Amino acid sequence: MNTASTPAKSLRERLLLQHQVQGAFLFLASPDVDEIMALAGFGALIVDREHASSDLSGALAELRAIRSVSDVPVLVRVCDASQAVIKPLLDAGFDGIVVADVRSATEARSIVEAAHYPPLGRRGAQFTVSRAASYGGQRDDYVEKARRETLVVAMIESREGVDAIGDIAGVDGIDMLFIGPLDLTSGYGRYGDLGSSELREAIVLAESRILASGCLLGGAAISANDLPSMFERGYAFVTAASDTGLLVQASKAAVRP
Template sequence: MYRKNQFKNRMLAGERCFGCWLHLCSPIAAEVLALAGYDAMIIDHEHGSGELVGAIQIMQAMSATPASSILRVPWNDPVALKRALDAGPEGVMIPSINSASEARAAVAACRYPPGGTRGAAYGLVRASDYGLAAKDYFENVQDNLLIICQIETAEAVDAIPEIAAVDGVDMLFIGPIDLSGSIGKLGQFDDAAVIALRERAEDAIKAAGKLLGGLAVPNLGIADMAARGYDFVTAASDITLLRDAALAQLKDMRKS
């Protein structure tokens, strides 16, 4: 159901929030994790195998919890963003934004005319409670929606001041794995050049006054992210939580 975006407002007020990625396409798993207390759940349609109806079912399962829903679209595509937004997430994440022009295109796809190019069907889509909250949704969606652009290449790091200056971009989210790969050091999180590039991105995002989000990886734990000023911290997905718990229990079982 349509509601005010407390997740976005809490971060803008200075509160650090914590999220979990969803790849299992399971409404039940999403509901369990939301009830456990994560502030936001990221439904991943870039690397996940889910479809839009499945994302709606996940959001329906989460609707009785305080957790916010973020839908990561497969790419910076206006049709993908239009359909994602009509489904009613409280935020969208757009991967691999490398320039201000790409950021402007993403924001335009999220906004109705005259400020953007989003096709209008707010009289009937889930985002507006199937039209029951159409007026409220139309009048407030621009301020209510959380727009997250991902920084995943060295090129994007160089362009952070310009990307951050685009009206409508709320958060820049560092993708540390692809960021390391962009300089030929995929997954080498202890490499000095990888660390320097990530820290340069963090510093530029904070200097621009934007919310900073990211993913914990080796050499960048949750405590490190707090010290670096991250506003939104993610560290696991439904798959990794299930996998790691199973491995840990089996290890204990086999010791007995």
């Protein structure tokens, strides 16, 4: 899955060099579970803060747990593009932001403003004391490092989002558009029906628009078996598992009649 010969340290750099990465979501807000997932070999993990019942301190505890056992890149998913949500998470040291249900260029610009320092964004100069900059130890080069390594992802999860893909992708600082198929059913087919022909057609349309835009294409696989074909279609980043899903599957498999 690696078509580049030049090594790169950050997830963003590897993806821009056309590496293809398999990731997983972490919904359980459990540092212990996160450690197990970090040791499994995924190329990146996404700590969820859209649905998980945990605060900033909980997110930081998860990040520390993962970092204690692995160098796997860790993204965090948030529910909106507000600076109040995004900035503290990046200052804590997450490798990037995934913002749910982006529907317009206006929202995309808000994400970039919160995620990046001037002149691209409006992120405050907390690098003088922030954890991400080694509590100010990297103050001389952290801004450049953050611009180079912070991955900014907008999720496409609605009909409005699909229609606005060109506008969203055109916002400087948006690196990846990530297709979320379950929420996308709200605009295509019957809500929650991941097998509908309308949804499949919408995903194909979204894929083609994202690839044509020049942005990285990411998405959640409906089935883990879809992973190879998604990479063949040009996906840079695919999630095909979650801590919750794996626990449910393993629990059911462990029960003997």
